Amino acid sequence: MPMPPVASHDERRAPPPPQPDGAVPALQLAGIEKSYGLLRPRPALRGVSLRVARGECYGLAGPNGAGKTTLIRVMLGLIAPDAGEARLLGLSPEWPEVRRRVGIVPEAAELPPCASPLQLMKRWARLRGLPVRAAVERGEAILRRLGMGELLARPAHRFSKGEKQRTLLALSLLGDPELLVLDEPTDGLDPLGRALVRKVILEECAAGRTVFINSHLLSETERVCTRVGILHRGQLVREEVLGGSASSADGRATSALVVAAPLPAQLESALGARRSAREDGAGHVYVVDHDDLDGLNDAVDRVRAAGVRLVEVRRIRRDLEETFTLVATAAPGESPAAVEAGELIEASPAPGSPLRGARATCRVAREIASDLVARKMAHAAAAGAALVLVTMFFALRNDIVQGMAASARQFRAGGIVDGTVLAHALGRGAAAGEYWSLLVGSVVLSALFAPPLLEPRRNTLLLAQPISRADVANGIFLSVWALAVAVFGVSGIAVFAGLRLLGLPVAPGLLLVPLLITVAFAAIYAGVLLATYLFPNGLLAAVVGMTTLLALLVAGNTEAAQPGNARPLAGFFFGILPKLVDLHREAMRLGGGAGMGAFAIGSTVAYTLAMLLVVRIVARRSER
Incomplete structure (x- = not known):
């Protein structure tokens, strides 16, 4: 009776033929090093070099803490290495557009909880800039291949871990990527789910797609991969060919x-x-x-x-588990030498569009808006606007307000108070109340929006798309700012219409007060967003926002109270701050029927843009 093979159920196709020297590999790493910790740096990766050919199915194995997930994050450009270089399809992973050609299943990623698989397909198609209708049809077909046909409309928070993993795999295949990077794709799956995922991966490999898999299930790796690298103590110490009668890493x-x-x-x-x-x-x-x-x-x-x-x-061939055990149990001095992968081969990058950043920001803002709606956060903003309208409605019907309005009309009719003076006073008061009430409320509520979006398990899934961290920061700002603009606009119209219904002669300029509130809010929220990136906590961000508002209020009044000969000394300090108090005065001028100055608006917008530049820098530094 002949001896059985060491690994059974070998469903792989043969390894791809050697490529010509000029061919660009799907994945290249050269001397990647990465450490964590400031005072006592702990090395996670130590000089890792790797090359994966086009059409290959490559597996990564290693004990817990070997650096596998860190290696994947470096190769995808999600974190920057301390030393060494990485290439995806011959291009730097720091260029976000290369991820349009890569499908990614991050480890322990969290799906948007209230979205169904079909809704996610639609949202992911927009994020990747794909035709939505065709992408949803393609996504539905992939979901059915993965046994999700009966769960297409179920929200993700009702999924088991295995169902979430299958949904993530389906999302990674959207747009027919050239390279699939799968970090623990079968984690949490039952045997039937693993078989379905394995079948889809093998079909994608047979279609010529390059697949890179990190999995702790060595049996699954053996069934799917044609080559496996073993990472140990931050080094790629061995590679095994699994396509048939293969030699070990030392060529024997x-x-x-x-x-x-x-x-x-x-x-x-x-x-x-x-x-x-x-x-x-x-x-x-x-x-x-x-x-x-x-x-x-x-x-x-x-x-x-x-x-x-x-x-x-x-x-x-040597059993993969035997090789893994041999490497994992080796003493520190017994670890084999690191694998070498040769020099990097570059590909010619496609010409970039000067509007790439703006388009990516709009896509992120749209995704965040969808997420805010799904999480009922937009409902909170709408409830705030509705509260203003309801308050205004009952105020208009209040006997005291009605009496005061009637008295004002009688004073104007009897000539006791000039109509112009009355309109001026009413408009200024209404503008001041509208300005400060909406500004304070919006700062507190907006601080709660960003922290959940920066939660690592959800943020990683967003960054796996063809967008950068700076795009995410800009998208968060744009989406929250747009939501605030809508609330300010509705509230401003409600205030103006309410006063007119009372028969009070307020100037049409009162309708422009929300514009000034928007400028002031943008300046404060830019600082709140910076604080959120530094300390991702909603309560702390709200405290920072309110502290900033109070500090700027004090600074604005202090500047106004400075004697003329002292103002040049403090001019530089006060000049770089947003002009909240000056904007308040401009709002009162508009409410009183006067014109609007441009200096306070221009200087505040300049501060906001400078603060957003700092936010972009901090967002990119978070890759470290």
């Missing part, structure tokens, strides 16, 4: 000798033979390593010369 092949009688101990030692745990019914099995066919023939001749009858010779 492995064969099994089945003999009728046990080998003499001296011959066993001379051949470096090892007794196999899998004994064959026809004889005793010894595993022998050799450099080439001549080495195998020499071992066979020596066995025969010893008078031992040879039953069978079979080429085998």
